[in-house]
Amino acid sequence: MIPRQAESLVRQLLKGFPAVTITGPRQSGKTTLARQVFRNKPYRSLEDPDIRALALDDPRGFLSGLNEGAVLDEVQRAPELMSYLQSNVDEDGRMGRFVLTGSQQFGLMSGISQSLAGRSAFIELLPLSRTELAQSEKAPSTLNATLFSGGYPALYDRPVAPRHWFPAYVAAYIERDVRQLLNIQDLDNFQRFVRLCAGRSGQILNLSSLANDCGISHNTARAWISVLEASYVLCLLQPHHANFNKRLIKSPKLYFLDTGLLCWLLGIQAQEQLATHPLRGAIFETWIIAELRKAYLNRGERPLFYFWRDSHGNEIDLLIETATGLMPIEIKSGQTLNRDFFIALERWTALAGDLAQNPTLIYGGESQADRRGIRVLSWQQAETELGGEPPLSG
Known part of the structure; x- marks a missing residue:
């Protein structure tokens, strides 16, 4: 992995927010950066149909299995999950539990931004x-x-x-x-x-x-x-x-x-x-x-x-x-x-x-x-x- 200058920013923001969301173009390195920051936490890609189905069919159960936090990749594929994530981080109260990634596509991420307003910092990662x-x-x-x-x-x-x-x-x-x-x-x-x-x-x-x-x-x-x-x-x-x-x-x-x-x-x-x-x-x-x-x-x-x-x-x-x-x-x-x-x-x-x-x-x-x-x-x-x-x- 080529070290990214934004890595120190992500780590700094995780100290003051329950989540950090990394957006940017496809293949710009969002997932690699997220997994580098959270090397010891679970990784779930919502591009995977099985993972997405689990997250949408039982969102509370999905998040309960990630109590210590996780990388949630391509979250724009399951925007309905974000309201449950909002409740989860509010009830837990700890900082730095989730790193989310998403491609900023035509309003989907704006809805996610509203769900996590004040709970997630947002970073744009270009190539x-x-x-x-x-x-x-x-x-x-x-x-x-x-x-x-x-x-x-x-x-x-x-x-x-x-x-x-x-x-x-x-x-x-x-x-x-x-x-x-x-x-x-x-x-x-x-x-x-x-x-x-x-x-x-x-x-x-x-x-x-x-x-x-x-x-x-x-x-x-x-x-x-x-x-x-x-x-x-x-x-x-x-x-x-x-x-x-x-x-x-x-x-x-x-x-x-x-x-x-x-x-x-x-x-x-x-x-x-x-x-x-x-x-x-x-x-x-x-x-x-x-x-x-x-x-x-x-x-x-x-x-x-x-x-x-x-x-x-x-x-x-x-x-x-x-x-x-x-x-x-x-x-x-x-x-x-x-x-x-x-x-x-x-x-x-x-x-x-x-x-x-x-x-x-x-x-x-x-x-x-x-x-x-x-x-x-x-x-x-x-x-x-x-x-x-x-x-x-x-």
Whole structure:
């Protein structure tokens, strides 16, 4: 097992809550982390039909056999059990008895969240970060290899290539889950939709354009985006409201949460293709956004991430809201610093005045520097240098 940064957070939260719930995408390492934390306690997977039937037919009897606690895996498969678990932990009163895992699918986990409100802490676990891979000496050595492989643990625990693993992953989890939840009859159309989304990672979300290109209704496109977001396939980055007397874009930007999956959906078959791929910049920006999200989530902080763009096309790729202001971040995949990389940051900091804090450029090169008050970070430094910024408590 590759050690996860969130493990210390799970252990800390178990001291103050009867349960901790770990959510995240399928195959992101939730079960492995839960069983590592509770190595000496029973494990019950509610994906198993026999276990699920027992839990639903006799929930009190099921929980009475787990008096000292347990790992309950994929709890979204038996949401009815959560009301009985609520009563169980209330009557017992002890902290740290259960670790639950669940894929955050389209409202199922929200019902579980309500049942266990105040009784369970919630942690989102995304695929492996570059820091976690580096600490285990498994990080790819180049940027292209990093973007191409992504962070799903199976790609580092087994001798399997991304081009072989991702087709099975999409068929076994994403398509199955979405078909169950939305009763999609035309799976080919949904596959086309996901690939169209991949081609738009790092762009403003235009639901009408997506719907037209896929031949579906606007409402269907919205529902499919929602379930992909709830299943941690992608995320939406909202625009920040600070306008500085400018007209702002109001639509969110779309980002995939793993560039390995993104590359496979784009038809990229080898890391060497990334050197000249027309979407290299968008893939790199997607990776940086995902890595920074991991850094915040792994320490239990809500990432207050936004972007800023006015109606004239002036844009800041990422704004991080901190206790003292807004940190503007520009993301450039080029390996050589040039003057154009700094223009957007200089323009925005002039508009923002004292609100601007620690303007930063992240690029695809190797050097770290400071230029005219702008911090320059290489791609290897982004997560470790910026993931430690204290966010505004919410």
